[in-house]
Amino acid sequence: MTFRHKAIAAGLSCVLAFGAVAPFAYATPQDDLAAAAARLEELGGELYGIQETLATTTHDLETTEYEIGEKEAQVSTTQAELEDARVVLADRMRTNYKAGGATLLQVILGSTSIEDFVSRIYYIDKVASNDAAAIELVQTLEQQLGEELENLADKKASQEEAVASLQSQVGEYEAKVAEAQAYYDSLDAQIQAELAAQAAAEQAAREAAAAEAAQAEQERASAIETVIETVTPQQESQEAATPAAPAEESTTPAEESSSSSQETTPSRETTPTPSPAPAPSSSVGPSGGGVATAYSCIGKPYIWAAAGPDGFDCSGLVCYCYGWKRGRTTYSMISSLQADGRWKTSMSQLAYGDLVFTHAGHVGIYVGNGMMIHAPTPGRSVCEAPVYAFYGGGTY
Secondary structure (H helix, E strand, C coil), X not given: CCCCCHHHHHHHHHHHCCCCCCCCCCCCXXXXXXXXXXXXXXXXXXXXXXHHHHHHHHHHHHHHHHHHHHHHHHHHHHHHHHHHHHHHHHHHHHHXXXXXXXXXXXXXXXXXXXXXXXXXXXXXXXXXXXXXXXXXXXHHHHHHHXXXXXXXHHHHHHHHHHHHHHHHHHHHHHHHHHHHHHHHHHHHHHHHHHHHHHHHHHHHHHHHHHHHHHHHHHHHHHHHHHHHHHHHHHHHHHHHHCCHHHHHHHHHHHHHHHHHHHHHHHHHHCCCCCCCCCCCCCXXXXXXXXXXXXXXXXXXXXXXCCECCCCECHHHXXXXXXXXXXXXCHHHHHHHHHHCCCEECCHHHCCCCCEEEEECCEEEEEEECCEEEECCCCCCXXXXXXXXXXXXXXXX
């Protein structure tokens, strides 16, 4: 579903304030609906993409918030360990300070040898070094955790900004989608009304044709009855007043008159078949002649909802040239071709006389070499022109 012609793109840009001008003009109001549906689908796809990004970014933000919580817990634990190590070291330093001289003297006097003295001094120094190393390790860990926590905070701020921006974009696109949906709905209602009016007009034409046929049949029957009523008394009078032989001759005019009236009867007995398309004029070839009829219609004006003989819209031209078995609109023609397996998806598959659709709302008759005969748009006439775009096609 594109899921652009100038007239439709202009309408969409006024409604949506978004979109580019397209190169072709649509032949029927149904194409407005197709273009609006394509634009709605496009906006929906863009909105979906932004929502996906928003979901991912929001998930990343939640992960960062969780990591910050974990890191804050580690910092709290490390600070507690650092404080405990500082307390132990301070207690030991206070104890050594208060009894420092005597303790050193005890170490010297209590030593049994030089090796014992050195060992005792090494032990005292080792204990002090270990305490200092433990404190330094905890301090380093605290500093590292602090830096990691700061980085996570910066990351969180960046992600929160991204989430806010994406949420704003989602809101903007939701508004655009709502406007596009409203525009599509208004077009759909308009086209439904036009189709209903067209169907009513066609039904009225069929009823009028049927009434005309009934009146013609009634007039034919009345004419026959009048002839019979006129001829019969004359024939009886002539038979009564004329001898048998001459009577045979005198009956001849009556018989000829009767025969003549009977010979003219078939033309009046023919009952017109109700049809949405009017009878062709002398300037256009007879309907139902396929490509030959299409060529004879070149130069006839585009008239919306007309099916000849003095004007056509795109699908009306096809119906005039081929008949009505695949429906009146391009959409019903496409559905019919797809239903019986005659739908073609490549121009290379098209044969002379096939239907060719430049999009779902416009149809022409393919005449080979990338050319078609079609009724382009209001203000123009039936012409032979290049197939400017290819949506699909099929054999009528």
